[in-house]
Amino acid sequence: MNIQIRKCYYGDIPEENNSGAGTQSASNESLWPLWEVFIRSKQGLDHKHAGSLHAADAQMAMENARDVYTRRQEGVSLWVVESKNIHASNPDEAEMFFEPSSDKAYRHPTFYDLPDEVKHM
Amino acid sequence: MSLHDLEKTFQDKIDKEIKIEPKDWMPEAYRKTNLRQISQHAHSEIVGMLPEGNWITRAPSLKRKAILIAKVQDEAGHGLYLYSAAETLGTSREQMVEDLNSGKAKYSSIFNYPTLTWADMGAVGWLVDGAAILNQVMLCRTSYGPYARAMVRICKEESFHQRQGFETLLVLSKGTKEQKAMCQDAINRWWWPSLMMFGPKDSESTNSDQSIKWKIKRKTNDELRQQFVDMITEQIKLLGMTLPDESIRWNKQRNHYDFGEINWDEFWSVVKGNGPCNKQRLEAKNKDHQEGLWVRKAALAYAEKKRLRVTVKVA
Ligand SMILES: [Fe+2]
Numbered sequence: 041m042n043i044q045i046r047k048c049y050y051g052d053i054p055e056e057n058n059s060g061a062g063t064q065s066a067s068n069e070s071l072w073p074l075w076e077v078f079i080r081s082k083q084g085l086d087h088k089h090a091g092s093l094h095a096a097d098a099q100m101a102m103e104n105a106r107d108v109y110t111r112r113q114e115g116v117s118l119w120v121v122e123s124k125n126i127h128a129s130n131p132d133e134a135e136m137f138f139e140p141s142s143d144k145a146y147r148h149p150t151f152y153d154l155p156d157e158v159k160h161m
Numbered sequence: 162m163s164l165h166d167l168e169k170t171f172q173d174k175i176d177k178e179i180k181i182e183p184k185d186w187m188p189e190a191y192r193k194t195n196l197r198q199i200s201q202h203a204h205s206e207i208v209g210m211l212p213e214g215n216w217i218t219r220a221p222s223l224k225r226k227a228i229l230i231a232k233v234q235d236e237a238g239h240g241l242y243l244y245s246a247a248e249t250l251g252t253s254r255e256q257m258v259e260d261l262n263s264g265k266a267k268y269s270s271i272f273n274y275p276t277l278t279w280a281d282m283g284a285v286g287w288l289v290d291g292a293a294i295l296n297q298v299m300l301c302r303t304s305y306g307p308y309a310r311a312m313v314r315i316c317k318e319e320s321f322h323q324r325q326g327f328e329t330l331l332v333l334s335k336g337t338k339e340q341k342a343m344c345q346d347a348i349n350r351w352w353w354p355s356l357m358m359f360g361p362k363d364s365e366s367t368n369s370d371q372s373i374k375w376k377i378k379r380k381t382n383d384e385l386r387q388q389f390v391d392m393i394t395e396q397i398k399l400l401g402m403t404l405p406d407e408s409i410r411w412n413k414q415r416n417h418y419d420f421g422e423i424n425w426d427e428f429w430s431v432v433k434g435n436g437p438c439n440k441q442r443l444e445a446k447n448k449d450h451q452e453g454l455w456v457r458k459a460a461l462a463y464a465e466k467k468r469l470r471v472t473v474k475v476a
Contacts, residue, residue, distance in 0.1 A: 070457035071255055074248070091311070092245045094254060096457075097464035108238045111231075112318070131184045 073122055075101040077109055080117035087119050095120075175376050180306040183249035191375055195305050196250045198377065203243035204261045204268035208442050210236045212276040213285060221279055228325050229282065235322065239315045246307040262447050269293075270428065271358050273436030280333055280340075280347035286326015288348070288355040291393065294319050295385050296359070304376040327396065334400045348397070349405040356420075357428045359386040387417050394418045 072094040078087040090109045095101035101120040109115070129137055145151045154161065162170070167186050174181065181187055210233050217233065220226035244254055260266035271289055276282065297319060300312040333344040360382040372378040380388075390409070397404060408421040430436070 070454055070461065071253075072457065072461065091242055091314070092248070093241060096460035097467065100460065100464070107234075108241050111234070111238070128184070131182065132186070 072096050072100075073124070075105075075120045076123050076126060077101075077105040078119040078121070079105075079109060079115035081115055083116060087117065090114075092123060098122075172374075175304050175374075178376075180309065181304055182306045190371070191377075192250055194372065194375075194377060195308060196247055196252060199243055199247040199250070199305075199308050199311075200252070200257050200260070201267050201269070203240050203247060203257065204266055205272065206236050206240035206243060207261070208268045208272045208446065209289075210240075211442055211445055212272055212274070212438075213282065215276050216279065216282050219279070220282075225282075225329070232286070232322055232325065235318050239318070242311040242314055243308075246305075246311045249307045258450065262443070262450055264434070264443055267432065269358060270431040270436060271354050273431050273439045273442060274350070274354050275438050277350070278343050278347060280330065280343040281351070283326050283329030283333065283344070284347035284351040286322050286324075287330055287396075288326075288351045288393065289358070290319060290322040290326060292355050292358045292389050294323060295388055295392075299378065299380050299385065302376075302379060327400075330400055330402075334402060344400070345402050348400075348402050352405050353423065353427075356386060356389070356423055357431075359383075359389065361425070361428070390418050390420050 073096075074092055075095055075098075076092050077090045079090045080087045090105075093101065093104050093108060095104050098120060101122075102118060105118050105120055110118070168188055171181075171187060171191075181191075213229060213233050213236070217226060217229050220229050244257060247257060248254060257266065261268070271292075276285065294316065297312050297316050301309055301316055303309045303312065330344050330348075333340045336344075363381045363383045370381075373381070394404065394409060406421040409418055412419045431439070434440075
């Protein structure tokens with residue numbers, strides 16, 4: 041048998057023709073939109089992004105989110121929002137976008153030198 | 162910035178253990194490698210439901226049935242987390258499903274072996290999930306953020322899988338003569354395929370180790386496999402069973418167990434589609450997909466109808 045052994049890790053089996061490399065041929069006649077899921081794990085905490093899923097509408101997104109993301113009491117409250125409605129900052133411009141805050145050290149309490157005698161501050 | 166600079170900045174981030182997020186610049190090969198690996202991982206979770214689903218209706222008690230359903234449901238969730246992570250790299254769910262169903266995409270070969278007896282449910286949980294966990298624990302620290310987060314979630318759920326498997330075998334190992342034999346038989350059949358799950362030997366490669374450099378992986382196949390052998394060789398003592406490999410023995414110099422040679426011809430033959438159940442698995446997936454089409458369409462139509470009703474009310 042003539043087999044060519046290539047290094048591949050578990051879960052990384054070589055594919056003769058790389059899949060998912062950009063060619064989109066799948067039909068989307070039955071494609072459900074993508075939703076982002078946010079979970080409040082307990083009262084008093086913020087909702088936190090947990091992941092995403094596909095669903096036909098908000099109600100189905102909510103029920104699917106419950107079934108996949110909260111099977112072990114991970115949440116007491118859920119938000120679902122259609123992914124297309126999220127506006128994200130651009131990581132390529134992050135440096136410029138967030139820059140103004142890094143040169144304003146006086147916004148931090150450690151900027152101020154106070155004598156040790158000052159208590160409770 | 163030139164391509165060279167971008168690549169350097171990228172590698173610096175990796176070296177500093179800064180995670181790569183979906184919209185960050187990344188080398189095309191990094192994106193492709195992650196996409197291939199994550200989607201294969203997702204497919205493995207999904208196809209992995211088939212050999213276990215086979216026993217849901219025949220589980221020996223209501224308790225075992227409930228446990229098995231919960232486990233198979235977890236695997237569906239794992240598939241979902243991973244598909245979502247793969248989608249952040251610019252492919253669609255439909256495309257991945259199509260690649261799986263057409264046989265173009267790969268999944269872990271272990272799921273091309275049949276589950277012949279109830280003891281196989283134990284052996285799969287203990288050995289197959291056990292091997293998967295070692296890989297997945299390592300992947301919790303992988304450099305691509307969405308993949309790492311999916312892995313953290315999966316690892317939290319996975320330990321129940323391995324424990325229920327071991328416990329299933331433990332019960333059988335204390336049972337009748339027939340049950341003991343069934344237990345040993347399942348271990349015999351699943352041992353070697355489980356070792357193959359870690360992939361080819363490190364020495365079979367002349368390729369430079371890009372996955373390690375990019376911190377997609379942090380351990381080599383052989384390291385993980387050795388970890389698995391050491392772990393299982395100890396655990397099996399508690400079952401009073403044996404592994405089907407006479408060359409397993411403690412090596413004082415290496416501080417590890419030595420073990421026998423894997424049948425690599427079998428490994429490649431199963432990868433190439435000639436395993437005992439490759440055909441069956443793909444047929445089952447295609448059948449599911451086709452038979453589910455009307456449901457997917459109906460759900461969309463229903464959602465649209467509800468939306469229209471709201472619009473009319475508002476007007
Ligand atoms: Fe899993």
